[in-house]
Amino acid sequence: MAPSHIDDAGEKEAVTDQSNGSGTPSKRGRTGTTSRRSLLKGAAAAAATLGTVGVATGGAAAQESSLPLSPDGKTTIEPGKYAWEGEELEIGSDAALVGGGSEGDVVLNLESGTMQGTVEGTLENVVVRGKNPEPKAGLDLSPGATLDGFIWPEGGQQSEDRALYTDSGGDERVTIRNSAWGSMANNGAYVDKPPVTIENCAAVNNNIAGIRVGHRDGTSSGKTSHVRNCLIAVTGEIPSDDTNSANARGLRIRHPGTFVIEDCYFVYLDVEGAGNPIEIEDDAPGSTVEIRNCAFYNETENPLLVDETGGDLDLTVENCVAVGSGNHEIDAEFGGSGVTSDGDASFPTPGELTGYPSADEIKGVGSGVGPWNSGGSAGGSQQEGDESGGDGSSEDSSEDASSVEFSRHA
Structure with missing residues (x-):
């Protein structure tokens, strides 16, 4: 199905903006394609606690207990389930709020307010x-922030919700790892x-874009953004509100820069509101974009990638495979070996990518569902792919694209 197109006025970006590759190994979960589970231990700091949440132990009613919503230094939350009333998280640049135990051992049950906070340091x-009780969710990630292991299976499902947001630019890198979100009305x-x-992230059934990147507001031209080993899927109902209509793009490059x-x-099923898996906007001219070793499952009529810059783009598509009954074309001029429709692809679930079983509870x-109907693997279709690209071969691999089976997830 063709998407319902909207412009920036429809998204009301001005309203949203008012909200307040390093490649280095992750401390938790996965780095690249390697999973290494670690048990984090530490004593909780008591200082600078600005909020309280109820602690639910076993079947007992929640009890009031001070927890460090505004930690001082590195603070570890003891494993358990906590009732969160929507108080704002405030993590300063020299602070870290770490869930103790193994992956998923700290759970915040959102019971009122909105999922909100500012992260300058590490979460x-x-x-x-739980879905958002009130509109406009979002963790604001400041330049230099690290998010490692943040899972929100139910997502916001409210007006103007987004899981993650950057309110300013600059040269300090924001790092997001081992995380998953879904059902956001105003970008994942x-x-x-x-x-x-x-x-190692998963974005499922988010409106506007699952992941939206770009460089602006003081970011130097020599910086590169990296998106690696991530799943972006549109498989079911897309939330929207009075600020937009359903147009669920996958990866949206919104402003100029260099992107890998x-x-x-x-994964794109033929559902109402499904957009393009990758879209490079007309506000991103002069960008350099390299797409390599990616797998597409497409059942829609939409091209895998659309260039809205009018060709003012240095695009390389290398060693990719497309399966599914839909469109396998790249609607852009590009170099590289392109996309084959003759290969096989194995698609991980969010839990497999992130290391968090609860990520597999994201709806859709x-x-x-889609490629997971056959255990996560899908064979190539007979549909011809785009032939407008170059005839080069990958410098990183001696394998031809048509012989590659994608199974990087562990």
Whole structure:
């Protein structure tokens, strides 16, 4: 189905903006394609606690307990389930709020207010459960922030909601790892100002874009944003509100810069509001974009990639494979070996990518859906792919694209 197109006025970006590749190994979960589980231990700091949440232990009613919503230094939350009333998280540049135990051992049950906060330092190993009770969710990630292990299976499902947001640019990198979000009405990860590294993440059924990147507001031209080993999927109902209509693009390059998208997975079913898996906007002319070793499952009529810059783009598509009954074309001039429709592809679930089983509870993924209907693997179709690209071969691999089976997830 063709998407419902909207312009920037429809998104009301001005309203949203009022909200307040390093490649280095992750401390938790996965780095690249390697999973290494670690048990984080530490004593919780008591200072600078500005909020309280109820602690739910076993079947007992929640009890009031001070928890460090505004930590001083590194603070570890003891494993358990907590009732979160929507108080704002405030993590300073020298602070870290870390969920103790193994992946998913700290759960915040969102019971009122909105999922909100500002992260200048580090937020790690926190699962949020429950949809947003009030509109306009968002964790604001400042330049230099790190998010490692943030899972929100239910997502916002409210007006103007986005899971992640960057409110300013600059040269300090924002790093997002081992995280998953879904069902956001106004972008999943709305991080189009500073350079970002996003890896081992899943974005499912988000309106406007699952992941939105770009460089502006003081970001130097020499910076590169990286999106690695991520799943972006549109498989079901797309939330929208009175500020927009359903147009669920996958990866949206919104402003100029240099971008590397590698080892990623795009799953698009023929549902109402499905956009293009990758879209490069007319406000991103002069960008350099390299897409390599990616797998696409497409059942829609929409091209895998659309260039809206009018050709003012240095685009390379290398060693990619497309399966599914839909369109396998690249609607752009590009160099590289392009996309083959003759290969096989294996698509991970969010839980497999992130290392968090609760990520598989995001609605619209898993057994019986799209490529997961056959255990996560899908064979190539007979449809011809785009032939407008170059005839080069990858410098990183001696394998021809048509012989590659994508199974990077562990």
